[in-house]
Amino acid sequence: MKLSALQQSYMNRRSTSFRGSAPLDSSAESAIKSPAAIFWLLLHGVCCLISLVLGFRFSRLVFLFLFSTSTSNLYSTPFRQLTSTADLANSLNVPSNPVVNPELPALNKTLSSRVIVGRHGIRIRPWPHPNPTEVMRAHQIIERVQREQRIQFGVKSPRTVIAVTPTYVRTFQMLHLTGVMHSLMLVPYDVVWIVVEAGGVSNETASIIAKSGVKTIHVEFNQRMPNSWERRHKLEAKMRLRALRVVREQKLDGIVMFADDSNMHSMDLFDEIQNVKWFGAVSIGILAHSGGADESSLATVEEVEKRPSMPIQGPACNASNKLAGWHTFNSLPYKGKNAIYIDDRATVLPQKLEWAGFVVNSRLLWKGAEDKPDWIKDLDSVGEDIESPLSLLKDTSIVEPLGSCGRQVLLWWLRVEARSDSKFPPGWIIDPPLEITVPSKRTPWPDVPPELPSTEKAVINIPEHTVKQTKTRSSRSKPRGKRKHEAKVVDTQISTRHSGQN
């Protein structure tokens, strides 16, 4: 019968490509020459020609309408037609395939299962795209699974993380503080965030940290942040001591870590510091970059070759994984070329050992705790001018190196600040809205921006209008100190264009 013949040829083709050898047991009954077979072959040819003309396999449509069973098949076949125009070469088998489906129960005489061998439709639902409710539910499932994983494999009794951040109001404060805030918001443990602000408590800082959702303690420090890096480091040390006093007063229980507002913390850091017993140290990667100044003056070729990787500050271990010393920052290559003032465009250098690389069990700071070890000095007995928390210790050998003995870099130190005279809109809200909208010179669209329904500003369509408006406005805009720096630049651009057009 034609079916078996065609199937045989299909099988042969498949088996030769599949196995690479002719099937030895091909038991082909050759009854191809019956008139029914010839009729089907002719029908084949006609269908193929029609498909070639139409551009898709219309035979599927024919058989679909003759034999369609379910609505899902209805959607699958047009879909398949769209993508399989390239298969016209195989169109010899085309009409046989839809025929196979309804005829197949006859082939499988011995089968009594509901599973039928042969070609099936590809079921595609009418809207094969994600459903948002289900996506939400899947994320809840994932969250629950991960929580269970944390319970099983994570820290058994997690302690509160007490993060100490000295900050002050400046242009990049929002940038840095948001970074730290988001890191703390992701921490899967309880967090208490002590923000010490130089220059007194301000609304700027308060509004930023209020969005964090973690428990915050906003401490004021009544000295303004100085303009030189050295004095800034000293003041920050004093601010951190102030925060430690708060920990002592409020008897906060947990692990104190120093999250400077421009540092970048990895989430593994918060997992690793849970392992600290009393006093631990982690490795910091130092990103000491030059603020866009010429690299060539900073390093000769040999020096660059000598320093291929990022400098690391942190504990150094000997072969038996015991603390043997410290990796500190080598500031010799930068001698004379480092930044002195905050807005210098030279490299900002860290201190020998940054505070951020140390974590302290808060019980060490409490007054009169019974099980306090004797190598910790009392907070009051230490002066105000300590460089690193190591000064709190009488014996530095008890420091626990964390992060597989300092081999893992868990946070990165970076100092980036804007110029001290840079201005920014308070709260980063531009209020009142900008008055001038200017079509950009480089937009691909023709400069016809749509009419915007606004009361006070004039939406400018035609360049001449623009010029006229700005001429009147520029005289008024100058006294407004709140305008962004950009506005002034824009004004000058407009005026030059106008002069060009004239």
Place this chain on the structure above:
Amino acid sequence: MEIWKWVFVGILCYAAFASTVGAVKLGRSQPTERISGSAGDVLEDDPVGRLKVFVYELPSKYNKKILQKDPRCLTHMFAAEIFMHRFLLSSPVRTLNPEEADWFYTPVYTTCDLTPNGLPLPFKSPRMMRSAIQLISSNWPYWNRTEGADHFFVVPHDFGACFHYLEEKAIERGILHLLQRATLVQTFGQRNHVCLKEGAITVPPYAPPQKMQAHLIPGKTPRSIFVYFRGLFYDVGNDPEGGYYARGARAAVWENFKDNPLFDISTEHPTTYYEDMQRAVFCLCPLGWAPWSPRLVEAVIFGCIPVIIADDIVLPFADAIPWEEIGVFVDEKDVPNLDTILTSIPPEVILRKQRLLANPSMKQAMLFPQPAQPGDAFHQVLNGLARKLPHDKSIYLKPGEKILNWTAGPVGDLKPW
């Protein structure tokens, strides 16, 4: 007396309450859970002492020579037949005295004739099997005693003892006639199918244990992929239009979910395949040309809940392992709703499945480690054989009685090998 009665009742109630609460709490906080299938809590049974197996000494042309010709047979997914032989040779259940044996094993490697690509050709396998059976029936009396009812054979190929890779041809051939009384140990399992006979033991396909152990990642790595699958959706070489391969189920998965961010599915071959499975909650195990696949083994080892899309499939050791509680079964017709099905599973059920998967005896039961370890797939096969004992008296034929027809089957099979 009244008071004492009430006190007693009160104590009973409290005890019941406390014990149920305790049991629930215990179930919650333990990372694994005991597995007990329909045959009971049998995964950790020790078959030693419960059965005796006699291994026929066949000439090496049936086993060693074939392996020498192509050592790839040791690493492909049909390697179970070779490793089973090696295990039995050195196992304590082996007996050298056939009179006391409960089961007889014939070591013939029928799935070791490989193409250059590494795929086994089953065309000579029926003749090889026939020739082996002729040998054992003429050299030992034990085959003729029962016509094979206390013999078992390992046939791990696509459709088991039907010895063909195409399903229609396999169904046409049916199980080799001479094996119809023997117990078959095979990877193929599908209900109401010609190639799965009553009493067969389904085993998992071979997956290299060391390779998988080498890719384990720390357990605390959070599982962030919802559904994971790597493999073909369309077999372009053999079924270009789709609909034939996997009965259209894999193609349906692709067409419905290719732009769904929850489904990490593609045809790539990443080097981090094993690591990715350990970061996924669900792993799809759809059928291919045959319903079984090594993905099931990989999913179990890596703790990823298997989503089995194969109608009527019979999974390995189905009487010892309660697969319904461990995996998710989806009918092929329900594939377009796969995302609805998976997201509507309650989280407690998912956590329970993960606990069952974390059971080390579950993972051991899916592996064929070298050398054999307690609880592994070899031992599960022996346990399965031991559960069939003692043999019914009716399998022993009366003298002169013959059931098997030695000339049945396609003519091509009767040629000597």
